[in-house]
Amino acid sequence: MTAIRIRTAAIVYGALAAVAFVVGYWRGNLDIYHHPDGLLSASVPLYGRILLGGAAGVAFGLGISWLTRFTVYRFEWSRVLHIEFRGLLGPLRNTDIIAFAIFSSVAEELFFRGALQPMLGVVLSSIAFGVLHIAPGRKFIPWPFQAVAMGFAFGGLFWLAGDLSAPIMAHFTINYQNLHFINRYDPSLQLPRSFSQGGNGTFRGTKIPP
Numbered sequence: 001m002t003a004i005r006i007r008t009a010a011i012v013y014g015a016l017a018a019v020a021f022v023v024g025y026w027r028g029n030l031d032i033y034h035h036p037d038g039l040l041s042a043s044v045p046l047y048g049r050i051l052l053g054g055a056a057g058v059a060f061g062l063g064i065s066w067l068t069r070f071t072v073y074r075f076e077w078s079r080v081l082h083i084e085f086r087g088l089l090g091p092l093r094n095t096d097i098i099a100f101a102i103f104s105s106v107a108e109e110l111f112f113r114g115a116l117q118p119m120l121g122v123v124l125s126s127i128a129f130g131v132l133h134i135a136p137g138r139k140f141i142p143w144p145f146q147a148v149a150m151g152f153a154f155g156g157l158f159w160l161a162g163d164l165s166a167p168i169m170a171h172f173t174i175n176y177q178n179l180h181f182i183n184r185y186d187p188s189l190q191l192p193r194s195f196s197q198g199g200n201g202t203f204r205g206t207k208i209p210p
Helices: 002-026 046-074 076-089 094-120 122-132 142-161 165-184
Strands: none
Touching: 002 094, 046 076, 046 142, 046 165, 076 142, 076 165, 094 122, 094 142, 094 165, 122 142, 142 165
16 A cells, blocks of 8 residues: 555656646746745855755744644644544555655645746745645635645745755655644544643643644
8 A cells, every 4th residue: 555655646746746847848947946036046055055945944844833733732623624634644654654745845846836936926826836735625625725825935935045945845844744743643532622731731631742
C-alpha cells in the first residue's frame, strides 16, 4: 500500500511540476524557480537567499502547524475537518508522510508560485491554489479558504526570498507536521476541554500532543 501511494503521488505531482515548466516555457521564461522582482534577489547572494529563505520558510511552517493544533483543540469546525481528513487519508506511515510532503510542496510551489504568480499575480494564483483544494462535502468547506490564505503567504515568501526556497520549505513543514498530527491524534476519542488549563497544556488530565 505504501509503495502504491508513493507511486501515485509521484505521478500526480510529477505531472503538475511538468505542467509548471510548460507554462514557464509558454510565457517565455523556463526559470520558474526565481521571482522576477524578488526583494532579496539583488542584494543577497544565491546561497544566502537559500539559507535565509529556507530558515524563514521552516519558521513560518512551524508557526502555522502550531496554529492548526490550536484551532483543532479549540474549534469544532477544525476538529470536524481534522476527523474528515483522518478518514480520507487512513493510516499513514512516516514514509508516506515524507513523500507526500516533498512531492506536494515542490510541485505545487513550482506551479502556483513559480509558474502562475509572475503571470497572474498573487491574488489570482492564490485563488487558483484554493480551487485546487476544493473537496466534496460541506465539512471540507474551510479547506479551500485556508489554502487561499496560505497562497497569499507563500506568494509573499516567494517575493521576499526571491526564489522558491522559502515557500517550498514552508509548504513542506506544514504538510509534514500536519500529516503527522492528523495521523496520530483522534479528536473523537479525546476532545479537549480547553486548549490550556492553568498554563500546563493539559486537557482532561492528558498532555496536549506535540
